[in-house]
Amino acid sequence: MTIAVVPGSFDPITAGHIDIIRRAKDLYEHVIVGVVINPGKKPLFSLEERVEMVKDAVSWDPTIAVDSFTGLLVDFVKLHNAKVIVRGLRAVSDFEHEFQMAQLNRRLNARIETVFMMASPEYAYLSSSIIKEIAMYDGSVKGLVSPNVEALLRKALA
Ligand code: ADP
Numbered sequence: 001m002t003i004a005v006v007p008g009s010f011d012p013i014t015a016g017h018i019d020i021i022r023r024a025k026d027l028y029e030h031v032i033v034g035v036v037i038n039p040g041k042k043p044l045f046s047l048e049e050r051v052e053m054v055k056d057a058v059s060w061d062p063t064i065a066v067d068s069f070t071g072l073l074v075d076f077v078k079l080h081n082a083k084v085i086v087r088g089l090r091a092v093s094d095f096e097h098e099f100q101m102a103q104l105n106r107r108l109n110a111r112i113e114t115v116f117m118m119a120s121p122e123y124a125y126l127s128s129s130i131i132k133e134i135a136m137y138d139g140s141v142k143g144l145v146s147p148n149v150e151a152l153l154r155k156a157l158a
Contacts, residue, residue, distance in 0.1 A: 003082035004028040010050050011043040012149045013057045016123035020088040037070040074109040090119040
């Protein structure tokens with residue numbers, strides 16, 4: 001059984017993230033979504049809120065696990081006996097950072113493979129920060145995030 005980890009900040013989870021998680025689940029028997037505690041980033045939503053939002057968004061498949069982590073991603077992956085890290089690539093601009101992280105993670109643990117999935121064209125422009133920006137200016141994010149996230153965004157930005 002191959003276990004894959006889909007890591008991210010998910011601040012908040014978007015339709016683009018869900019698409020990657022769904023596609024990862026098509027490829028791997030077991031998927032764990034890892035919500036990162038990044039001391040360097042100041043998220044809009046607390047870790048608990050982000051984990052709850054992810055859990056709600058993936059509830060269509062009870063076999064998908066959601067967990068949070070701090071520290072090195074490779075340690076989280078190893079802890080869960082996973083072999084694969086799945087990341088989404090939206091544009092060339094994502095590439096440089098992702099390339100660096102994949103090389104670094106390989107250096108830290110060569111038994112873990114990073115697999116990239118191209119963003120689906122309908123979500124390629126979507127990011128958590130663009131969602132927050134639209135919501136901040138009262139624009140509609142309908143269809144880009146779940147109704148639950150939509151409501152939480154409205155509350156957080158009120
Ligand atoms: P991070 O801070 O680790 O980049 P994010 O929550 O922003 O966390 O993204 C997590 C993962 O999801 C990354 O691999 C990112 O490239 C991918 N991702 C984000 N938005 C999309 C999207 N619209 N389509 C495909 N992949 C996406």
